[in-house]
Amino acid sequence: MNLMLIGGGQLVAPSHQFINRHVVQLTKHAPHIVFLPTASRDESLYQYQFRDTYEALGAIVSVVTLFDDEQSMATQRRLIERADILYVGGGNYPLLVQTLALKGMDVLLEQVVERGTWYVGVSAGAIYAMEFGIRTSEDGTDYCLDTGQGWLSGCLCPHLNQEKRATRFQEHLSQMNHAIGLPDDTAYILSGTDHYRLGEGHALYGRYIK
Numbered sequence: 753m754n755l756m757l758i759g760g761g762q763l764v765a766p767s768h769q770f771i772n773r774h775v776v777q778l779t780k781h782a783p784h785i786v787f788l789p790t791a792s793r794d795e796s797l798y799q800y801q802f803r804d805t806y807e808a809l810g811a812i813v814s815v816v817t818l819f820d821d822e823q824s825m826a827t828q829r830r831l832i833e834r835a836d837i838l839y840v841g842g843g844n845y846p847l848l849v850q851t852l853a854l855k856g857m858d859v860l861l862e863q864v865v866e867r868g869t870w871y872v873g874v875s876a877g878a879i880y881a882m883e884f885g886i887r888t889s890e891d892g893t894d895y896c897l898d899t900g901q902g903w904l905s906g907c908l909c910p911h912l913n914q915e916k917r918a919t920r921f922q923e924h925l926s927q928m929n930h931a932i933g934l935p936d937d938t939a940y941i942l943s944g945t946d947h948y949r950l951g952e953g954h955a956l957y958g959r960y961i962k
Contacts (some may be wrong), residue, residue: 753903754778754870757878757940759843759934759951760911764801767937774939774950776809777803779836780872784812790851791843791876794819798841811837818855825855832860837870840877842910843896845887848876858901865903875910879936882908886921895920904942905959906930912955921955931956 756778761768776783783804789798794817803813814835817826832838838861840848852858856949865871871881879885882900884907889896895917897907907928909921913935932940938951940960947960 753865754868754943755865755881755904756870756872756939757881757908757932757934758872758874758910758939759878759936760875761936763805765937771937771939771950772805772809774941775839776811777871778872780893780936781836782810782812783836784814784834785811785837785838785839786831787815787841788818788857788877789815789843790818790839791841791845791848793847794842795843799833802839802841818851818857828855828857829860832844832864835864835869837872838864839872840880842875842877845876845885846881846890848880851920859862862901863901864893870904871903879908880912882906882932884923884924884928885909886917897924906932908955909933909955911936912953925957928957930960932956 787802792798799815806813814831815833873881879887880900881903883902883905884897885900886895887898888911912918912933925931933955935953938954940949
């Protein structure tokens with residue numbers, strides 16, 4: 753399994769560019785990256801910034817949009833199946849989970865990830881890969897524990913630099929044998945039995961300590 757989990761950050765910010773460059777370097781050739789901006793409800797600016805950023809780095813970029821009828825399901829599935837890298841963006845975590853399940857993409861994503869396709873998730877997209885994650889509450893005033901797909905065991909907390917979110921993460925640690933805390937502009941990468949991190953300020957527990 754090949755996973756790159758990103759804690760957050762602004763895609764176009766100078767502080768995030770080493771993360772973007774590393775995504776492109778995950779493959780030995782110019783990758784075909786398929787971007788799912790589902791958690792942002794397919795926000796058009798997010799799509800534009802992603803395409804502009806990654807095409808400038810030499811990647812071939814396709815975008816799968818699940819909130820319009822411009823793409824057929826056959827086209828979406830074909831893009832996902834043929835991707836070198838799947839990049840699942842940040843935003844509203846419950847919306848991401850519900851939409852992928854409704855469209856039947858949850859099963860397809862798991863199949864291609866198990867086959868070895870790189871999965872890159874940022875914030876909500878990173879939580880999706882884990883057993884548990886700390887997400888924003890429905891009213892937007894707090895943070896809560898939610899479940900993910902369980903491709904990796906334990907709990908992930910994105911945006912660990914946010915004090916209140918980090919506090920909620922600490923409250924749940926006693927229930928977890930394994931956990932990953934990722935501030936903005938950091939990443940945890942796992943490929944087969946190898947794992948490493950980018951950036952500073954990670955909080956790693958259990959199997960994720962190297």
